[in-house]
Amino acid sequence: MGTELRLKRPWHARLMIFSDLDGTLLDPVTYSWQEATPALQACIDKDIPIIMNSSKTGAEMAHLARQMGLSWPYIVENGGGICFPKGGPFQCIEDGTSGRSLDHVAIGMNYERLSEALLRIAAETGACIRGFSQMSPEDIMALTGLDRKGAERAMQRQYDEPFLIEHALPDALERIRKAAGRLGLQVTPGGRFYHLHGAFDKGNAVRWFADRMKPFGNIRLVGIGDSENDIPMLEEVDIPVWVAPPEKPEPAVKGLIKSNKATFSGPEAWNQVVLLLIRERYSR
Incomplete structure (x- = not known):
């Protein structure tokens, strides 16, 4: 059975951000996103979706989404499933006569x-x-x-x-x-x-979104990560961003960008790069 995305309210964004969590949006030791707060708030102000895409469970990500004030869908367990929070802007509708609204799409193995x-x-x-x-x-x-x-x-x-x-x-x-x-x-x-x-990864889940975002216009997909398991996600987006520490080898992903501050990584780099992308995309 196929699915489609629908909006519950008017929405006009130019970017959609898929982000890893630990070591990317969250500090790898403290799990804090404090250093990324200015960019997070800018995304909220401009209605830019932040789609968390992590190895974390649905329970962990629901808790984080509430703390961060995010109501967008999130991708759990390395692309194994996609969750749609109640009250969020996107609605996932099952094709067919039922037209059921789904709160979860399973991609992975039991x-x-x-x-x-x-x-x-x-x-x-x-x-x-x-x-x-x-x-x-x-x-x-x-x-x-x-x-x-x-x-x-x-x-x-x-x-x-x-x-x-x-x-x-x-x-x-x-x-x-x-x-x-x-x-x-x-x-x-x-x-x-x-x-x-199973035979899935973070990139499969991004592709699921990309296929269903086409009716919503010219939206550039951004992917932000710091580890090997983020590479499939980075390969599926228009703007791949690497925020690992400088000693970590960069993946061979076409068009990869990173912070222009050599010492920045994790949420500090996330903040700088996302603010730059917002300025570039929304100043036109």
């Missing part, structure tokens, strides 16, 4: 199958792998710096199994990737964890 597959991969490769499904809230708190409620939200997974490789041999990741591939799965490095998921 989480229980992923956690079972990770155990199978560990047994096949002999690698010492520990996934979220094997961790307690206390484990996740220690690994991430989250408080207990934050850790519990991070554990409410549907489409993506984060994991660690402990005591890894040099070829462990390659063996794990090959074993995952034989099961029709993918392994993607994130900021803190590796992620096991």
Whole structure:
């Protein structure tokens, strides 16, 4: 069954921003977006959608959206699903006679199958792998710096199994990737964890939006990220932005831009680049 996007109110934007969270819009240590506040407020003032696109769960992103004052859709668990908050400007309508309004579009694979597959991969490769499904809230708190409620939200997974490789041999990741591939799965490095998921990524979810945004006019899609799992998203947008620290290698993405301040990364770079894009696009 197909879907289409509809607007609940008048909306005229020139940009739509897809943004990673940890290490991009959020500080990788404190999880603060304080340094990006001026650009966030400018986006709110100009009705520019900020579509969060992260490995985080729906529970985590709903909490963040409320804190940030964002009502736009968000993409969860590395492209595994798209959530449409109640009261948000966009409505996702199912094609067909029902015309149902959907609050969630599933793209990814069932989480229980992923956690079972990770155990199978560990047994096949002999690698010492520990996934979220094997961790307690206390484990996740220690690994991430989250408080207990934050850790519990991070554990409410549907489409993506984060994991660690402990005591890894040099070829462990390659063996794990090959074993995952034989099961029709993918392994993607994130900021803190590796992620096991189905044959989808952040770019697939951006493409879902791009296909349905065409009736709304000439809107430039911006993608902002800092990690390998952001590259598929950056490859799908008109304006790809890299906000990783300078010591991190840049991906070979056509048209990639970054902060012109060599020391800027994360939310500081996010703020500078987004304000620049708004000035350029809205001064014409």
